[in-house]
Amino acid sequence: MVSNQRNASGQPESVSNSDPRILAQKGWASKMAMWVSALLVVESVTGLWIYLASFSMSAQVQVLVHTLVGIAMTIPYLYYQVRHFLVWYNQKVTVIMILGYALLVAMLVCVASGFVLTWQGYFGPRISDNWNLTHLVSGIAAFVLVLLHIAIAYQRRRPFALKTPAFALAVGSFCRQSSVVLIASAVIVTAGAMSLPSKSLVHEVPDDYTIPEYLNEFDEYRGSPFAPTNARTAGNVLLDSELLSGSESCGTTGCHEQILAEWQPSAHRFSAANPPFQEVQKNFAAERDATQTRYCAGCHDPISLFAGAKDIHNMDLGAPGMQEGNSCAACHSISDVDKRGNADYVLTPPTKYLWEGTSGWKKKVSDFMIRSYPRQHLEDYDRNVLRTAEYCGACHKQFIPEALNRFGL
Template sequence: MTGSPNTTPKALAESVREWRHALTILITFYFVFETVSGLFVQFAPFGTTAQVTLIGHTLVGVVILPFYLWYQVRHWWRLRPKPLSYIKFLGYALLVVFLINAWTGAQLTYEGFFARRISWTADRLHLISGYATGVLLLVHYVAVILLHRRLAKAAGVVDLARAPGVHLKWCGALMALSVILTLGVSWWLPGERDPYQLPEDYSYRYGENPFAPSQARSETGGPLDPVVMANSRSCGTSGCHEEILEEWLPSAHRYSAMDGAFQRVQHVMAKNEGPEATRYCAGCHDPIALFSGAKNLYNDDLTSFGADEGISCVACHSIATADVQGNADYVMLQPERYLGELESGGLGKVVSNFLIRTYPRHHVKSFKRDLYKTPEFCGACHKQFIDQRINKASWVQLQNQYDNWKASHWNAGDSPQTRITCNECHMRLVASNDPGAGDDADYNRSPDDGRHRHHGFIGANQFIPAFHKLKGWKRHVALTEEWLKGETVVPEIQDKWRSGPVVPLRIEAPEAVRAGESFPVKVVIHSNKVGHDFPTGPLDIIQCWVQLEVKDADGKEIYSSGRLDDRGFLQEGSFLFKAEGIDKQGNLIDRHNLWEMVGARFRRALFPDYTDTAKYQVLCPSTSLRTDVKKALPEEEVTTLDVPAGVKGPLTVEARLNYRKFNQFLVSYLLGSDEARAPLTSMTTVTKTIQVTTEP
């Protein structure tokens, strides 16, 4: 195509040949296809056709690019002697913007296959230059066609007048063929999986909600495909979220369904109450099995494909709404997956990884919601109750981290600068190369801060990851130990958090005592850095107690409390944080048989910023205690120690706050091993020296 008028017969004949040349037709098709397919991918709804179009856009762009470069050199060489005109200027402008488009397209293609994420700058430049290319292409072609029509009319060259039409017809035919091919491939490829169905014998024992007595619901009201909701490892094998996957693998969210303790309790519940009753637990512990209909009659193992992932990546990130009523009061949807995303390897996996990186809009929309930053999201599961459907008696509040936090001083006003929320503590920010690093939704972050929230959900379970030898358990247990001891530094909240131990101790005792006389000792326990009750969780399982030892100057013990015997059982009479639930007959709930619980005969836990003193039967602030009655605490009782006559001073009093996730009875019962021991963490250790005197 010429850039300036030339009416010689040779020049006109050359223009006709150029319009009809196969390379020119191919390049016009190239421009049109890349422009149209790019616009389609940008504005069409996500689906198989849009993904196939993106693949075609990439393939055509890569395959025909060398032919375009050859055409461009040839075209420039042929027209370089001609003087500059507005048409030639348009051609140069088109060349520049298209080269930018081609360069960024090549970069995005490379990053789609080999990088963690595509460049935001390259993506924006590719989009803008693509729009500019389409506009300049249209203006340039229209200008050339109008010019050649004028020349053809003036010279009476019919072939030149017809040549652009023939050229465009061939381009149109190629475009039609590409559309047919795209639609054909889209039809041939497997799209979404067939709708998942509940078993024909599925029991609706608890009413219309198929997942009751859990509060969990799906967006459609029906089941969710376990294959779609599982496969968390693919998030880390795609070259994207390896860091987050490694953090999640030994976490409580990952083993929530697979750990031996949960499985034993679930099967006892199924035996006593029927398998449908286990849906109560599954909403928080085993959502994949719940929504796939596995908690049903005649399914002895009560599990499904992917259930060993517990709260999988997709399950957690597919919750659309959540309510703080608790007991898994959320709505989960089933995301539409990319082509090949459910394959474990091969070409399909390569294609899906490429699509997710180069077409991330759907991925982000499916799995990223501001809801996940809120305490209310956590509260959907971290708040538990038993009602009449379960215990056949009455409503009973169980563990309740959400309301604890909401009523505490950590929930100080509406400003994020003064509040400390769940994710700020339990999902600390860590340096990251993850594609999900950076976030502008938090007040103290930016999209390029190079950090992500730790998905180990570090809390207080140092037992199950080690017991099951989960991948990464040593690192996870070390982080948990640091957390329990208050050694963890969380820079983002240092200006609004406290320093020191999580739960510090203080010994109150006389500075000096007389040999042969008794003296009082108090150990004051203060909930310093905990955002909810301490300890929290199933207090019929957890053991947290004060171990007190008094020794003389020779190291001889003259008093002890809170020791473990050789079998791992705690010394009777120890000061212990715990809860003792009872059933309708007043029997102790001691096997985590919560479905029989109708109340509690004892509960001791510390509300945030409260203190307790080593004593044996005083109820301290808990879930129901509000800040306006903070000072209305029961009177303290103390342990009195006798100082033997002739003891050699000074005396050393040592107090330790010990924590283990499982008491020994439940370790033996739930895990079927008398040899197993839950690891013990001494969270805080303090000492005090007392002089021994003979003076009156």
């Protein structure tokens, strides 16, 4: 092959196909190299976003993109890596080659750990912290190394590129096409996040819901719209009953089967639906009025309480899901307690994952998301307060407040 590069005398310089500069030019012109490099950057960016950004619909979409792209590119990457190695392994050892070997090791570790995490996220009860850390470290290392490898490789061949239009054209094409892939990936993530359903499960309290006499006369209720119970939500908002119900799903994912089996026949599960409580609540509502049953609901029926069902406009005083009594989500969403008792706790609404509480393939996606991206799940349901005696005492300590009968007990 003869290039149009010229030597110091201005004469055309003959360059063979085995010349490293020509090999580099072919590498820059390779469609496979472009796709692999661009998708490696996509994997790195989505991975870092998942790790650094706060929980959101966009982050969940990126978990799916990261997983699917990682699986799809594995075979092409391995094919390209073998071919790339065979082209360059017998060349003179340089910094670029050392970076390439380091990148190879990091990528193999990253790919292997990624497959382990994907398997655990889909088939296992949880992902391994050690494998997760391995994937994170190897992924960051691969991202840094691939950028250094490409940048130094170009810098080394830059003089040749300036003299060889074909080389410059190959580099330009590589950069343009890689940019298109990156932009397309960003569009897919953005479009996916915007198009997926997002239902608000948190609602403002209506003006006529609060009982003024409690708020105006008794400081102990701290402006809570749920008086005369001490229970309240963070921000004093109403919660759709869907947000705190659905306990069965906790044991059908392969995660919490034993504790679900223990909860199903428990007093906590039947705290709202058992006949004695229903009879007491009915009599209390008849003697006073429906709103006064909020006093009982803080401990016995939090789902209905926070759904706004303990109201004169709802004669059965129950909300969908009340049969679960103290559900998994209701108890585990408690974020703060006070030793006074009478349900003196604050419940912070949990954040639902994509398609959480659905069925079929959507449920499988949701279960995978919770297991492979558990940060929000743990933040919502694994609070330190759950491990304290005060947590139990919030409900298992009762007294009749003066606000309820005007003399206390």
